Amino acid sequence: DSGVTQTPKHLITATGQRVTLRCSPRSGDLSVYWYQQSLDQGLQFLIQYYNGEERAKGNILERFSAQQFPDLHSELNLSSLELGDSALYFCASSVAFTGTDYGYTFGSGTRLTVV
Amino acid sequence: GQQLNQSPQSMFIQEGEDVSMNCTSSSIFNTWLWYKQDPGEGPVLLIALYKAGELTSNGRLTAQFGITRKDSFLNISASIPSDVGIYFCAGDGQNFVFGPGTRLSVLP
Numbered sequence: 001d002s003g004v005t006q007t008p009k010h011l012i013t014a015t016g017q018r019v020t021l022r023c024s025p026r027s028g029d030l031s032v033y034w035y036q037q038s039l040d041q042g043l044q045f046l047i048q049y050y051n052g053e054e055r056a057k058g059n060i061l062e063r064f065s066a067q068q069f070p071d072l073h074s075e076l077n078l079s080s081l082e083l084g085d086s087a088l089y090f091c092a093s094s095v096a097f098t099g100t101d102y103g104y105t106f107g108s109g110t111r112l113t114v115v
Numbered sequence: 116g117q118q119l120n121q122s123p124q125s126m127f128i129q130e131g132e133d134v135s136m137n138c139t140s141s142s143i144f145n146t147w148l149w150y151k152q153d154p155g156e157g158p159v160l161l162i163a164l165y166k167a168g169e170l171t172s173n174g175r176l177t178a179q180f181g182i183t184r185k186d187s188f189l190n191i192s193a194s195i196p197s198d199v200g201i202y203f204c205a206g207d208g209q210n211f212v213f214g215p216g217t218r219l220s221v222l223p
Contacts, residue, residue: 002157002159004157033210035213041215042203042213042214042215042216043158043203043213045210045211045212045213048210056210058210090157090158092157103146103148103160103163103205103211104160104211105160106150106157106158106159107157108155108156108157109155109156109157111155
């Protein structure tokens with residue numbers, strides 16, 4: 001158990017729908033990062049939050065949004081889902097703003113299947 | 116933007132063999148990380164490197180931070196079946212940039 005909790009573990013939904021993925025960071029970590037991993041692909045950075053504020057954006061579609069709440073858990077919202085959005089979505093957390101000193105600790109992911 | 120290249124893309128080896136893989140970038144990085152991802156799981160940090168030329172070991176794993184700060188190497192000695200997985204390198208930019216991974220398969 002890495003200490004980063006992601007729910008749900010699996011999600012199957014139809015095109016056009018909206019889903020919410022949830023992440024609880026490791027205790028004491030202030031930064032939360034979201035990554036997308038498509039089949040046999042690397043990790044694509046989506047977005048980072050630090051202590052409730054958005055700090056960095058990567059290749060995140062406009063149909064996707066995220067937020068980090070006062071208790072530091074984060075949610076990734078995916079709307080108007082398309083077949084190509086099927087992927088593993090990982091959340092990672094770190095103590096520091098940049099994650100440089102300690103790297104990231106990843107959760108076990110949410111597997112999203114859009115049918 | 117910053118990009119990392121990993122080679123080989125995939126490799127099949129016999130149990131007991133040593134493995135070498137590398138990660139290169141056109142940009143200089145100050146930190147290199149190596150992660151392993153088991154099927155259906157999130158990546159797990161194996162080794163972190165913070166200084167050019169640094170050589171760090173973690174059990175049968177050894178990684179080196181290249182002198183040019185544009186590359187890093189990971190070696191696995193005496194591979195075992197549980198070494199199967201995808202190995203990612205990551206270098207620090209504004210956020211960590213991940214390479215595309217090296218997929219390792221170990222044949223008994």
